[in-house]
Amino acid sequence: MTTTTRADPNTGSPIANSLTAGRLPTSAPWTILGAAIAIAAAVFGVVAIGSGEGFNWGGALLVGALLYIPSIWLFSTLVEGERRAMDRLVTALVSGAFLLAMIPLISLTITVVTFGLSRFDPEFFSFSMRNVTGEGGGALHAIIGTLLMTGAAAIISIPIGLMTSIYLVEYGRGRLAQGITFLVDVMTGIPSIVAGLFAYALFAIFLGPGVRLGIAGAVALAVLMIPVVVRSSEEMLRLVPNELREAAFALGVPKWLTIVKVVLPTSIAGITTGIMLSIARVIGETAPLLIAAGFTASMNYSLFEGRMQSLPVFVYTQYANQGNPPEAYIDRAWAAALTLILIVMALNLIARLVARFFAPKFGR
Amino acid sequence: MSTATAAIKAKQRPGDRVFSGSAVFAGSMILVTLAAVALFLIVQSLPALVATTEEASILPTNFWAYVGPLIFGTIWAAALALLMAVPVSIGIALFISHYAPRRLASMLGYIVDLLAAVPSVVFGLWGIGVLAPAVQPAYTWLVDNLGWFPLFAGPVSGTGRTILTAAIVLAVMVLPIMTAISREVFLQTPVLHEEAALALGATRWEMIRTAVLPFGRSGIISAAVLGLGRALGETMAVAMVLSATGAVTLELLTSVNPSTIAANIALSFPEAYGMNVNVLIATGLILFIVTFAVNAFARWIVSRRKEFSGAN
Numbered sequence: 001m002t003t004t005t006r007a008d009p010n011t012g013s014p015i016a017n018s019l020t021a022g023r024l025p026t027s028a029p030w031t032i033l034g035a036a037i038a039i040a041a042a043v044f045g046v047v048a049i050g051s052g053e054g055f056n057w058g059g060a061l062l063v064g065a066l067l068y069i070p071s072i073w074l075f076s077t078l079v080e081g082e083r084r085a086m087d088r089l090v091t092a093l094v095s096g097a098f099l100l101a102m103i104p105l106i107s108l109t110i111t112v113v114t115f116g117l118s119r120f121d122p123e124f125f126s127f128s129m130r131n132v133t134g135e136g137g138g139a140l141h142a143i144i145g146t147l148l149m150t151g152a153a154a155i156i157s158i159p160i161g162l163m164t165s166i167y168l169v170e171y172g173r174g175r176l177a178q179g180i181t182f183l184v185d186v187m188t189g190i191p192s193i194v195a196g197l198f199a200y201a202l203f204a205i206f207l208g209p210g211v212r213l214g215i216a217g218a219v220a221l222a223v224l225m226i227p228v229v230v231r232s233s234e235e236m237l238r239l240v241p242n243e244l245r246e247a248a249f250a251l252g253v254p255k256w257l258t259i260v261k262v263v264l265p266t267s268i269a270g271i272t273t274g275i276m277l278s279i280a281r282v283i284g285e286t287a288p289l290l291i292a293a294g295f296t297a298s299m300n301y302s303l304f305e306g307r308m309q310s311l312p313v314f315v316y317t318q319y320a321n322q323g324n325p326p327e328a329y330i331d332r333a334w335a336a337a338l339t340l341i342l343i344v345m346a347l348n349l350i351a352r353l354v355a356r357f358f359a360p361k362f363g364r
Numbered sequence: 365m366s367t368a369t370a371a372i373k374a375k376q377r378p379g380d381r382v383f384s385g386s387a388v389f390a391g392s393m394i395l396v397t398l399a400a401v402a403l404f405l406i407v408q409s410l411p412a413l414v415a416t417t418e419e420a421s422i423l424p425t426n427f428w429a430y431v432g433p434l435i436f437g438t439i440w441a442a443a444l445a446l447l448m449a450v451p452v453s454i455g456i457a458l459f460i461s462h463y464a465p466r467r468l469a470s471m472l473g474y475i476v477d478l479l480a481a482v483p484s485v486v487f488g489l490w491g492i493g494v495l496a497p498a499v500q501p502a503y504t505w506l507v508d509n510l511g512w513f514p515l516f517a518g519p520v521s522g523t524g525r526t527i528l529t530a531a532i533v534l535a536v537m538v539l540p541i542m543t544a545i546s547r548e549v550f551l552q553t554p555v556l557h558e559e560a561a562l563a564l565g566a567t568r569w570e571m572i573r574t575a576v577l578p579f580g581r582s583g584i585i586s587a588a589v590l591g592l593g594r595a596l597g598e599t600m601a602v603a604m605v606l607s608a609t610g611a612v613t614l615e616l617l618t619s620v621n622p623s624t625i626a627a628n629i630a631l632s633f634p635e636a637y638g639m640n641v642n643v644l645i646a647t648g649l650i651l652f653i654v655t656f657a658v659n660a661f662a663r664w665i666v667s668r669r670k671e672f673s674g675a676n
Contacts, residue, residue, distance in 0.1 A: 087567035097455025163390030189659035191597020256383035284483025287599035
C-alpha cells in the first residue's frame, strides 16, 4: 500500500531531480497550513453568518492549526512514507507547543496594557487611597511601600547572599559547603506564602499576635531573595579564571584582598545582573506581603510601625474588596498591574544590558 | 619546620580572618534561616494540632478534618497543572534546542523566560478577566457532550472559575522553569551522538528519540518535580481564579471546587484571629514539609548527574 502510493510521483510527472523525488516540496507545509486555516476560517465564517455573532478569529486560527497537524501527517505518509511522516508530525507538535506558550504571554500583554492605560494617569502616581471611595485615588502609598520593603529586603539579602557565594566558591570545603549548596537549592523552592508565615510567626512571638509591619514583609522577601542571589553570584564567581587568583597570590596579595580587588571586580557585571533579577523576582511577590505586612489605604514611610501597602497587594485588595462603582476598583487594579509589570520588565532589561555592556573583556 | 616536607603555613592576617569569618557566618545564616523557618512554624502550629472547634472557629471538628480536603485540592490542582505543563515544556525545550533557527534560539529562550517574570497576582487578574470567560463556552460544550465522563460531570460553572482554569494558570506559571531546565539538558547532549544518529539515516525525530531524550531523561524528571514544587506552593493565582467551596471532588467543570492550602491561607489569614491563625500556620507547615521533600527529591535527581549542575 505504502510502496504503491510512494511510487505515484514517479509515474505521475517527469523527475526533475532524483534527490528530491518522493519528498514533499519545501513549500508544502506552508501551503497545507494555509489551506487548513482557510478551511477553518470558512467554517467559522458560515457559523458566524448563521448565528449572527462576530467572527471568532482566535477560534479559526486555533482550529486551523489543529487541522494542520493530522493533514501534514496524512500528506507526508502518502508521499514520503511513515518515518518522515512521523518526523513532520513531531515538528508540527513541537512548534505548536511553542506557539501555545506564546498565547498566554501575548494575551496577557495586550490585556494588561489595554485595561491598565485607562487609569495610568498622574493622579494614580501622586495620591494614596486614604479617604477614597469610588473613583479617583492612586497607588503612591503602594509604590512607596514596595520600594521601602524591597529595598530593605535587598539590604538584608545582598550581603548575606554575596558572602555565602564567596564562601562556597573561595573557602567552602567539606560537609558544611555541601550542606549549604543543597539547602540553597531547596530554599529556592520554598513557597512564597510559607516565607510570609515565617516572618509573621517570627514577629508575632516577640511583638504579640496580629502584628503587621513593613520590616516583617522585608524579612519574608529576604528569605525568598537570598537563595537567588547566592545561586547567581556563585555561578558568576566560578567563571572567574583561576589564573587571575594565582597571579595575585604569586604577588603576595592576601586572600581577602585578592577576592575584593581581583575576583569581585572581574565578576561585578554578572553579580549585578543576578541581583537585579532577584529583585525583579521578589518585587512581584504578593502572598508573603499580604500575610506579613498587611494592607492599608494610607501612606506609611516607616518600616517599623504599622501596616504597609505594596503594589502587588494593592492589585489584590483593589480586586478583592470592590466598592461602588466596581469599575473604578478594577481599573486601579489593572493600572497597578501595568505599573508592576513595567517595573519588572525594566529591571530585567537593565540587568541584561548590564550583563552585556559591562562584562569583563578577556584576551586583550 | 623540622622536616623538609612540612608545608609552609601562610601568614594569617587580621583582614583574612575577618573576611573568611564573615563568609562562614553568612553561609551559616542559610542554615540558621531554614532552621528558623521550620522552628517558628512548628512552635506556632503545635497548639493548632490539638485544637478543637470551640478554640478555633474555622475547624469543622478537628485539625485533620480541616486540612484533609485542602491537601487533596493542593495535590489535585498541581497534578492537573503538571499533566498539561510537562508535554508542552518538553515540546518548547525541544523547539528551542533542536528546531528553531540557531540565531533565534536564545531570543526565544528569553521570551519564554519573560513568562516567569510576570507577577503571580497579574496572572490572577488575567485568569479571572480573560481566561475564565474564554474557556467557559468550552466547558459548557464538554459538559453537554461528554458529561457521562465522571471528570466532566455537570452542572457547568457559569463563571468558568473552576479547578481546571486554576490548573491552566498554574501550568502557564510553571512552564518557564521546566522549559529552562529541560532546554539546558537537551543542549548538553553530546553532539557526536546526534551526528552519529543522523549519519545512520535517522530523521530529526528519530535522532531526538534515540540520542536526546534518553540522555535528558533525568533532566526531564527533575524539571517535572521542580515544577510540581512550584505548583504546590503557588498562592495568589489560585486564590483569585478559583471559586473554592472546600469540597473533595474530582469534577473539573462545576462550581463546587476544592481549595488549596496556599490559596486558603491567603484568603483566610487577613481576617483570622486567635487560634485560627495557628491553624492556618499549621497548614502552612504541612505545605512547607511537602514542598521541601519534593524539592529535595528533585535536587537529588539532578545531583546524581553532576554534569547537569548548570541547570538552575
